[in-house]
Amino acid sequence: MAGSGRKRPPLVADKRYGASKPGGQKPTRKAPAKGAAKPARKAARKPARKSARGNNRRKPARKLPFFLAWPLTLIRWILRLIWKLFWRGGVVVALLIAVGVFYFYSTLPPVNDLLDGRARGSVTMLDRNGQVYAWRGDQYGGIITTDTVAPAVKNAVVATEDKRFYRHFGLSPRGIASAIRINLREGRGPLSGHGGSTLTQQVAKLLCLGVPFDPAKWDNEAAYERDCRQGSLWRKIKEAVYAMALEARYSKDEILTIYLNRAFLGSGSFGFEAASQRYFGHSAAEATLPEAAMMAGMLTAPTRFAPTNNLTRSQDRAATVLKLMQEQGYISMAERQTATANPATLSRAAQARAGGYFADWVMSTGPDFLTRDTTEDVLIRTTLDQDIQKAAEEALAWVFENKVREGSKAQAAVVVMSADGAVRAMVGGRQTQVSGAFNRATQAKRQTGSAFKPFVYAAALDLGYSWNSLVEDSPLTIDIPGSGPWTPKNYTNEYYGTVTLARALRDSLNIPAVRLSEAVGRDIVRRVASEFGIESDLAAGPALALGASESSLLEMTGAYAGILNGGSSVTPYGLVELKLMGDEAPLMTQSGGMGERVILPDSAAQLTYMMSRVVEEGTGRRARLEGREAAGKTGTTQAARDAWFLGFTADYVAGVWMGYDDNTPLRGVTGGGLPAEIWRETMLRVHEGLPARPLPMIHPDPNALADPFADPGGLGVPEPTGRGGGRPRGNNNVGEVIEDILRSILGGG
Template sequence: MAAKKGGKRLVAERRAVAQPRKKTTTGKKRRSAPARKSGVLAKVLWPFRFLARLIWSVTWRSAAVVALIVAAATIWNYARIPDLATLADGRARGSVTMTDRAGDTFAWRGDQFGGIVLAQDVSPHLKQAVVAAEDKRFYRHLGLSPRGIAGAIRSNLRAGKGPFSGAGGSTITQQVAKLLCLGEDWDPSSGISEAEFESECRAGTIWRKIKEVPYAFALEAKFTKDEILSIYLNRAYLGGGARGFEAAAQRYFAKSSSRVNPAEAAMLAGLLPAPSYYAPTNNLQRAQDRAATVLRLMREQDRLSTAEFQAAMESPATLSRAARDEAGNAFADWVMKDGPDFLTSDTTEDVVIRTTFDPKIQQAAEAGLQHIFETKVREGSEAQAAIVVMSADGAVRAMVGGRNTRGAGQFNRATQAVRQTGSAFKPFVYAAALDLGMRYDSVVNDGPLAIQVPGSGTYSPDNYTNRFYGDVTLTEALARSLNAATVRLSEQVGRDIVRNVARDFGIDSDLAAGPALALGVSESTLLEMTGAFAGILNGGTSVTPYGITSMTLRGDGEPLLDRENGLGERVISNEAARQLVYMMSRVVEAGTGTRADLPDRPAAGKTGTTQAARDAWFIGFTGDYVAGVWMGYDDNTPLTGVTGGGLPADIWREVMVRIHDGLPPTPLPMIEPRQAPAQVAQPAPQRQRDRPQRQRQGDNVAERVLMEVLGGIFRRN
């Protein structure tokens, strides 16, 4: 109304009004749906975004914690890792190297260590072979190779194994961590063996691999790459008792690791995954095949020229003569047991043992045994045989512990088999009789004999031929191995005296108390029996069979032990021994041992066959060597058609012919029989039974007169 009166018209304040959306050229309205849809999607994705942020937050925090733990563990390991020289030789025990009588190495025992070598000092081919075979990115990683681990897991899964079973993808640094047992040393008092301890160290468990990581990082921080490789080259076990590549090069190729060629370097590097399996002494062809694989890796990685590769493939590595022959293992095992423990099996030092071993004689013994079994023994026979060869002073020159026995630690029938000796024992009966004044031509009756044995009844020995020969000389009785005559003689001399003579000659086993003592029902070893016969050859002086002449710590000039011979006390007079040698020569010339007769030199010996032919022996000697042969079954199965004068004599002859090839004949130390009337064997005086040692000089006139006087006093009809 005021307006009508001329006042200003009131107008309401203009408000923003939503303008209608203009039509598009097509006449359609714009959509607002995407905005609404975006809001919905955000609500849907929000939990996932939250989860991703949570995972990331937890992950980087966890990674940081793990990194701190690894860093702390690395620092802790770094602080306790010793210097390079200490780590290079971590053996818990020492080694034994054996040389023959000429000074050449022929056997090794314990953990061989050739001395510390550095990566820059070994052959460049060896260094390249190890890196190519074990860790081609060794010089480019920091101790771990994620690519290698992933490849190993992939290979294990393809092979149907667990991800961490089989190939481990370990770098050389990680392998060094394993070899060092993560800084732990074996404690002999821990109750577990060294082998068990090392097995635990090399266990491929996940926890073990986790523990390797900081230790590997610590190694990388502590040492240069070449220093880490040096530790590896010195500590890796390479089979055959060799610890480190220097020892392995000496063991297999008889040369230093600085001089190995590409083929030899590849063979050594190829041993690392499985040292015993790939050891060339176990299977040379397998070792060569493995070496070829390493050579191809070297060529693919340009670590070997084409010409070097082709030359190595055409001329694969072969063993040195000592490693190839592997001769004298039975001898070496015996030496390890015969020597003092602190310098052999329990040594913590590197010991060099100079021995009496002769490789040529060993080869002759092995060849002779093989020849007889190939030509005279039925194929497939499981019969065993053992051989010992020694000099007259007891120096053992060769030892065959059995057929088809290769490698160390085999059962040694020459030293460990305790068997009845049979008629091989009879020379000790005749030795006792001769030493008491009887002669080689004294007469003893070989007739029926009945001896009452308390608790056993009547003992009546028969001869092998089931007949008796009446009055015979001692020489004939021994040559024919007459049982009745020998037992009668033993009873006349006295069993205690016979037993003492045998013991003094070196038969340490328990000897029978009854009259069957004379026929060898007691047990002994081939080594003991051969040593006892050596005492007969040397003139009646006992010997202790020995194989060690000196023992020296490696690097020292003065030997800890030195030995010149094994001679002991005199057992029988020299004259008695000379007569006995003559009597034993008749065994070979015209008695039970004619198959042992040698074509170009005199020989003497004695056959032996035990009850039911479970054991057959021939032990004899020339002027140069004594050799003993035993034959039988390990389970005491009787031999078929075999006596001591058969196959054992054949083996003995084959062995001795080969041993003496090229040697001039040496006469036997025996009497020259005179054509004189035979004397009837008479019982000799009893010796003093409680006298442990007898030093009798056969050429001592006063002593011989005294014995004759005593004989007249104590003589029985």
């Protein structure tokens, strides 16, 4: 370094002010210390000139008056606050919705577990020929899917309920806005009335947002369903979230499958398979276009548009569905016109709605846990004959239309059964297409009047009297302990002297019936009536013989069936076989209603002959059937509050009751009048096409003398010697006499 030949410049500090830098550059000055007033003024003028040059390019902002400036400032602040809250709140709401969707998504089971949501089972009833005629409970026809159902059904549902079903995510903002607009226009609240629900939201309602029915929480299913369908804002929010979870969990076709299986379609039908079987008698896979339109039309109001309630209204609604399907391209105009011109009709069973009263009665005869309260699907085969049921309904309607004054509130009931007690038809009132209504054939207990007299004669005949035994028809007074003297009278207020038992029954004479009952013993008469199936409490006094006791039409008809079958007791029955749906082995069976013998066949044959005289010559002439033997008995109670006619042919037994529900007396009606005509009209229709068969009765010589063993003295009848007593009957031969003696020795009966 010493030998570099160059000298270092002396270390001298640079001048801070006044001197220029080497190279001609002037030093930057911040502020002069002294004598710098003039430069400072220049510096102050330069920014001003620069600002002036800038103002030439942009005009200075004009200040608003204070009274306008502060409101605008406040508005800008509020808008900024709302925007911040909106996007931040939107994020929070979106997160909550996502959590809700994920929660519901995680709780949704496989789709097959959601297809049958009934809380109780169903009962399907078959007639004697194996044809379905009635349903009870919640009917479910089986699983149907979008792949197996008829395409017309699938298209009709989408066209009617949610035309954008395959394009939305579970909610339809357009539909909701449209619904709100309609509600407001019609003067309702925005959430009242039209809901704008998508088909997915309807499925959410059907599933009750995944909450199952709990008997401990809800009083009944109706309360449960009301809770599921409440329209609160919170409920609608949950429904929307649940619908989005459904869309995330299942495919569109799976959601539609749930709907097709759970939708209620009236008459206890849940799902389109059950509805198709209920109304049309076949599977929804075989549904035609008109049938599909009719079922889809019921979704809006299942009870109102059910074809069993009003077929015309249901067909009109189906025409609207066809219009929607055509407008949305599912069918052509030609298909729409053809389907509209040929609307769907009901199956034979659905159209007839046969056996409403009968079906209710059968349900009451089975165990509750397999009928009214069943949780299983039950199949019951019954004794009902739909042709006979229709005949009874038509006969009743014809008589009231042609023979009864217009506006009459009188009621009537009809029962038809076979000799073994198998009930073939039952009409419990003038209104026949009912379910759960008061059944006058089984529930009404009314005095029987003279219709009870055959049991008095049955007791006497079985004790040894015969059809031509004599009895005195003359004034009679009986002293009743605690009540005083009682004097019965005939309907005509006349007396006919000594008459045969056959004539006394033929003309329904009261005094001979009382004399006979007192002679054989009221206890025996009560026992015979009870063994024939009359379970009601029977009168204890002498008025027992005149039908002072109450009974139901079903009981009385069953008791008359015992006379037809030769004297054996009968228990009316309608249930033949009960089994669970799909099972082969039945849980219950019934092969017949005949029980133990009550009277001897010969006694029944004589009584049948005597009752045939009632129809041919006596009080029941208006029930006479041309070319066919019939037997029966009229009955009219005091003040004509009840009128009866019960009788039988060789094929069927039928009973008719007529009266007012409030016990008002009938005007000009007796058992031999309108009830006999209803019986005749019923039997004419029932026997149409059947060959005439003779009754199981005796055929005595019409010129036969009265029983020579009858003694008109005392009460007018001979003293009985016991059941099957050892005295000869009228027209008996030696063999019958010996048979009677053996019975008396051996105690036969």
